[in-house]
Amino acid sequence: MSGSSPNQGGVGVRVRGLRKSFDGHEVLQGLDFDVQRGEIFVIMGPSGSGKTVLLKHLIGLEEPDAGEILIEGQPIQSPEVMSKYRMAMVFQSGALLNSLTVGENVGLYLSEHRLKPPEEIARIVAEKLEVVGLKNTEEKMPGELSGGMKKRVAIARALVSEPQLILYDEPTSELDPLSAVVIAEEIMHLKDRIGVTSLVVSHDRGLAFGVADRIAVINEGRILTIGAPDEVQRFPDPLVQQFLHADFKRH
Amino acid sequence: MFQDVGEMVLLFWRTLAALPLAWRQRQKVFDQFFEIGNASLLMICILSFFIGGVIALQTGPLLVGRGLGSYVGGVVGYSIAKELAPVMMAILIAGRIGSAMAAEIGSMRVYQEIDALRTMNINPVHYLVLPRLVAIAVALPLLVTIAILVGWLGGALVCVANVRISVSYPAFFSALRDAVDLADVANGVFKSFVFALIIGVTSCHQGLITRGGPRGIGRSVTKAVVNSIVLIVIFDYLLTRILLK
Numbered sequence A: 001m002s003g004s005s006p007n008q009g010g011v012g013v014r015v016r017g018l019r020k021s022f023d024g025h026e027v028l029q030g031l032d033f034d035v036q037r038g039e040i041f042v043i044m045g046p047s048g049s050g051k052t053v054l055l056k057h058l059i060g061l062e063e064p065d066a067g068e069i070l071i072e073g074q075p076i077q078s079p080e081v082m083s084k085y086r087m088a089m090v091f092q093s094g095a096l097l098n099s100l101t102v103g104e105n106v107g108l109y110l111s112e113h114r115l116k117p118p119e120e121i122a123r124i125v126a127e128k129l130e131v132v133g134l135k136n137t138e139e140k141m142p143g144e145l146s147g148g149m150k151k152r153v154a155i156a157r158a159l160v161s162e163p164q165l166i167l168y169d170e171p172t173s174e175l176d177p178l179s180a181v182v183i184a185e186e187i188m189h190l191k192d193r194i195g196v197t198s199l200v201v202s203h204d205r206g207l208a209f210g211v212a213d214r215i216a217v218i219n220e221g222r223i224l225t226i227g228a229p230d231e232v233q234r235f236p237d238p239l240v241q242q243f244l245h246a247d248f249k250r251h
Numbered sequence B: 001m002f003q004d005v006g007e008m009v010l011l012f013w014r015t016l017a018a019l020p021l022a023w024r025q026r027q028k029v030f031d032q033f034f035e036i037g038n039a040s041l042l043m044i045c046i047l048s049f050f051i052g053g054v055i056a057l058q059t060g061p062l063l064v065g066r067g068l069g070s071y072v073g074g075v076v077g078y079s080i081a082k083e084l085a086p087v088m089m090a091i092l093i094a095g096r097i098g099s100a101m102a103a104e105i106g107s108m109r110v111y112q113e114i115d116a117l118r119t120m121n122i123n124p125v126h127y128l129v130l131p132r133l134v135a136i137a138v139a140l141p142l143l144v145t146i147a148i149l150v151g152w153l154g155g156a157l158v159c160v161a162n163v164r165i166s167v168s169y170p171a172f173f174s175a176l177r178d179a180v181d182l183a184d185v186a187n188g189v190f191k192s193f194v195f196a197l198i199i200g201v202t203s204c205h206q207g208l209i210t211r212g213g214p215r216g217i218g219r220s221v222t223k224a225v226v227n228s229i230v231l232i233v234i235f236d237y238l239l240t241r242i243l244l245k
Helices: A051-059 A079-084 A102-106 A108-112 A118-131 A147-160 A177-194 A205-211 A229-234 A238-245 B002-017 B026-065 B069-110 B113-119 B124-161 B169-179 B182-208 B214-243
Strands: A013-022 A025-035 A040-044 A066-071 A087-090 A165-169 A197-202 A214-219 A222-227
Touching: A013 A051, A025 A051, A025 A066, A025 A222, A040 A051, A040 A177, A040 A205, A051 A087, A051 A165, A051 A197, A087 A147, A087 B113, A102 A108, A102 A118, A102 A147, A108 A118, A108 A147, A118 A147, A147 A165, A147 A177, A177 A197, A177 A205, A197 A205, A205 A229, A214 A229, A214 A238, A222 A229, A222 A238, A229 A238, B002 B124, B002 B182, B026 B069, B026 B124, B069 B113, B069 B124, B069 B169, B069 B182, B069 B214, B113 B124, B124 B169, B124 B182, B182 B214
Parallel strands: A040 A197, A040 A214, A087 A165, A165 A197
Antiparallel strands: A013 A025, A013 A066, A214 A222
C-alpha cells in the first residue's frame, strides 16, 4: 500500500488533572495519564463515563475547567504545538460532510487551506483512499456508503493532514464484526507504517484487547486502571472486572 | 433572548471580518445564490403579481369613486416599492431559505460535521456562514427589484381589466412615475438588503446552536423563521422611520 509519509511519526501526550463539568455535573474528575509516541492507547469505559468528552479536550473542541494537556511537553493550545504537530479525529459517526463527495471530503483539509494544487490533491486523495481499501470511490456520496466505509473514509480524511496523533471515537460502534476487524487492522497498520500515536475510545472489548499497547479503564470521569491488556485483564477491581466480563446470559 | 441577540451580533461581526475571504469562497457563494434564486424566483413572481393586483383591487374602486382614479398607479406603485415587496419577499425568503439554512447547518451541528470542520482547522463561520450571508445579501435585493416590477405589472393589469377601476396602462404608469422616483425604489431595495442580513444571521445562528437530535433541528428551524420575521417587522419600522422623507 502506498500513501502516508513513512517518517510521519507520533507524539507523546501527557494529561494532568483534567477536570470538566457540565451544568454542575463533573464529567471528568481529574484525569492523569501519559501516552507514549507511536503507542495505541485505548480508553475503555461504560457509556457516559466521559470518554468522548476527553477526546474533545484532546482535539481542542472543549476547554478544560482545570488541568492541562501537553503534547511533547508543550500545552496543547500553544503556538508551538499548533504549528508543529497535527492531530486528527475519526468521529463515531464518521462525520463526513453529506453535501460533498467522498473525494471532496477526504481532500477538504488540503483544498480549504490551499495547501496543494487541485491535481496534487486528487492524487493524495486517491492514495489515502487506497490506504483504507476504498480505491475509486472519490465520486460517491457519503449517503451511498455503508457504516464501515464511512468510517474508513473518515480515517482517510484524517490521514490527509499527515497527523502525528489520531483520535478514534468508538471506531467499531454500529459495525458488523467483519467491518470492525477491518477498522482494527487499519488502526494497527497505521501504527506500524507511519508510527502515528493512536488514542482510541471504545467499549468494544474485542477491539481494545486486539489493538491496544496499553488500556485505561475509566468510570464516571475517573481512571480505574491503566496498563498492558493482560494487566488490565487481571486487575482485581470489581468495577473493572464487571465491565470486562459483562455478558448477556439467557435465563 | 439577550444572549441570542449578543451571539447574533458577534456572529455578524465575525462574518463581516471574514468578508475579504468571500472571493475564496466564491463557488460556494454562487451555489447558494443559485439555490436561493432557483428556489424562490417563481414564487416571488406569483406572490408579487397578486399582491400588486390585490392592492389595485382594494384601493382602485375607492379612489375612482372619489374622482381620484389618476392616483391609483401612484398608490399601488409607492406601496409596493417601499413596503410590500421588501417585507413580503423577506418573509417569504425567511420561510423558504432561512429555514433551509437553519436545517442544513443544524443537522451538520447535530451530526458532528461542524466539529469535524473544526478539527481540520476550518472555521465554520468562514466555511458555512460567510457564503450564505453574501449570497442572500445579493439575492434578496435582486429578487425584491424583480418583485417590485412584477407587482406593478399585476396592479396595472387589474386596473385595466377591472370594470370598477378602468384605468388605462398609460394612465397607470404615468401616475406611478409621478409618485414614485428612483430613490423610493432604492429605499425598498435597501430595506431588503438589511432584511437579508437579518435572515442570514438569524438562520445561521440558530443552525450553529442546534442541540439534540431531529427534534432540536426542528426547533432551530422554527426559531429561525419566527425570529427572522419578528426582527424583519421591527427593523421595517426602524428603517421606515430613519428613511422617511
